[in-house]
Amino acid sequence: MDEVVVYRQRRGIEAVLLLLAIAVAVGGYFLIHLDIDAELPTEWPAAVVVLTTLALVAHLVIRWRIPYADPIILPCVMLLNGLGLAMIHRLDLGGNERMHSAELQLGWTAVAVAVFCAVIFALREIRTLNRFWMLLFIFGMVLLLLPLVPGLGVEKNGSQIWIRLNLGFGAYSFQPAELAKIVLTIAFAAYLAGTREALVAAGRKIMGVELPRLRDFAPLLLMWLASLAVLVFQKDLGTSLLFFGLFVVMLFVSTERLLYPILGAALFAGGAYAGFLLFTHVQTRVLAWLDPFADYDRNYQIITAQFGMAWGGSIGTGWGLGRPNLTPLAKTDFIAAAFGEELGVAGLSAIIMVYAIIVARGIRAALGSNDSFGKLLASGLSFVFAIQVFTIIAGVTRLLPLTGLTTPFMSQGGSSLVANWATVALLLIVTHHARRPQTAKPRDPVVNLASDETIELKAAA
């Protein structure tokens, strides 16, 4: 009897880990109030019930629609989201006047979980997207360049990556790049799954390096130009790096050629250096990275973040006992610094570890997937996630110049939260297909030389 290896569904372990994740996040929330007021807030049961319900809904939808999905990813996401909510709430309390952005963020979490469920319902047969890659590519490009449209784009903190929509009930602004990230990853995965053979095989040799044919290469060239346009016109190094990195990594994964990452790094280094020479905005960022203390007023944000993390030390000041509010934009760009201050190196490295686990599970799904579209999609989504986390946390901790990316699942902000939950939904769908037991193909009698039946076969008269 033939034997095959199958993965268990492991939905039970997912439920247990989810409860554990919520317990840790709620523990943080309680500690804030215990440390500040020595008593729990009156509204705590409501907050806990809402968060648990959201986790339960996501879990049940997975159980119902994609029962073989990876059991690790959702608890990790829930842990990050819960800790982010706790920290935003803590920053609400720390200001001069009581703010309510954590409540708003909880509302956005609900929207994000709804989108997560919708994606799982609508796109379970994700391979159907394969056919629409051209459409998705164009849609992604439009989204990416949307903030450049006059009257629609808004400049914030020196970068033009937001658009403002005037809906009936008031103005609402969001970052289209967050959605473009997902759409373009799907488009790339579908495109490269179809053309990877051509990219490797066909083409002329120039100076010992085989170059692909121009028509196979055109969409990729276009992508490079678009990421340059983001850098030049939207003046956003982070978004540009994110899209360019995504495109280079996916090219490398699909062709297995070291030429692409080397070429990509060189091109990006050139672009970044040109950006440094041309834009004062980029210069400020680089100087704040190299020597923040040279200009205390201008680099106030990065300096206070540094002081905060230094004060936090190895185990932190404790929830609610630091002063992360001193750093401007502590709820969005600098939320990692707030964690570094109040939870110390021990806490911040735990958070980075959770991100690493999510990325590792994504790449595991890519390895286990049995079609190239799934493989490329899973690796693209995990890499885009990894690049984003690395860039922003490296920026906050001064390993790299600061770029204005969000910290996935933690930063305050609706579009980022929704987009990241949607990314996780896609990743889980790929893992469902990768881990589902596959019916073994019956052996083709002609190929099977070991079988006696084959030898018995003779041409019928």
Add this chain to the structure above:
Amino acid sequence: MSEIVVLGLKLAFLAALWLAILFVAAAIRTDVFGRKISTAELQIADGQPTRKQLKAAQKLPKKLKITHGPQAGTTLPLGEPIIIGRADDCQLVLNDDYVSTHHARISRGGGYDIIEDLGSTNGTFVNNQRITVPTQIGTGDSVRIGQSTMLLER
């Protein structure tokens, strides 16, 4: 609260955070290797609930689908008698040197389908068993003739 309690709670929280990561690591560890099961069990485990499959199996198949072989993808409605073979007067013509001119017949009668081998050279296999007498077949059964494998579907 006293400072010692605050310190204790702080350390307890960090410990809980890392403990959660350790639990995740343990869950990953038990997930590295899948479980080995036989292909027969897999039919049950594969996506569809067992009860549904059993129910479906009780109902008559509607079509015959070639799943493997040179003509994979071809389907043929069931109900009328079908003769499978290489000759042009067969209802299902298989262009295959290992198939006899008139190889096998599938007919319906008494509420079920019956397949019989018409004295072929290489035999007719139902679920990988060579048949010698007319045999009852139903939804989900596989039939192999020459290089082609067929499946009875609803």
